[in-house]
């Protein structure tokens with residue numbers, strides 16, 4: 001059976017010392033009141049924080065994730081951070097294809113496919129993000145958009161590789177806007193994503209794939225989203241920067 005997961009995407013926040021404090025606070029809360037049985041917790045701090053954050057978290061309770069990695073493995077790529085560098089310091093998962101990477105940094109389907117390959121090659125799990133912008137939702141083409149994103153960047157994987165993926169459906173109009181998808185909207189598209197996985201990889205892998213919802217998810221709305229049959233948890237941006245709020249979300253199953 002698939003795992004339920006709550007993952008925090010810290011984005012470009014906070015300073016390294018405040019990040020270590022945030023991770024320490026979350027660890028303390030989880031020691032006092034552990035996550036529900038079977039629920040995985042992940043945090044994705046900026047690259048500069050990873051090694052210090054790794055020292056204050058228990059990897060059995062919190063999985064260390066990165067927000068991005070290079071399409072290249074090594075070499076003359078100034079400013080990049082490669083997948084083997086991340087796996088070497090204990091990173092277990094990497095967010096790939098976040099809408100901010102797609103829109104601000106112009107990452108296209110082909111680059112994202114290469115990044116997914118790199119993450120898998122180095123023994124980590126991609127958290128692959130997909131989702132439509134507002135105009136696409138208003139035009140009623142959200143399913144086609146998400147289908148295309150999956151086909152172009154992850155459906156080339158062999159079944160054994162795909163089984164390591166975590167999918168995050170993140171409608172771009174809901175990210176950081178305070179506008180959250182309704183539980184019906186979330187369930188409908190998560191179910192659609194699972195049907196695409198079933199068509200490509202079969203029933204077992206479809207049933208076992210964790211599909212997270214992301215976009216203005218917080219403690220006050222997480223429970224009704226997570227209660228949907230095809231919503232297996234959340235990728236949390238802003239609300240993951242507050243240890244108490246994030247801990248409440250972890251307890252929303």
Ligand code: PEP
Nearest residue numbers: 175176214215216237238
């Ligand atoms: C995100 O950036 O992945 C996200 C879901 O952000 P927020 O929760 O702030 O909308």
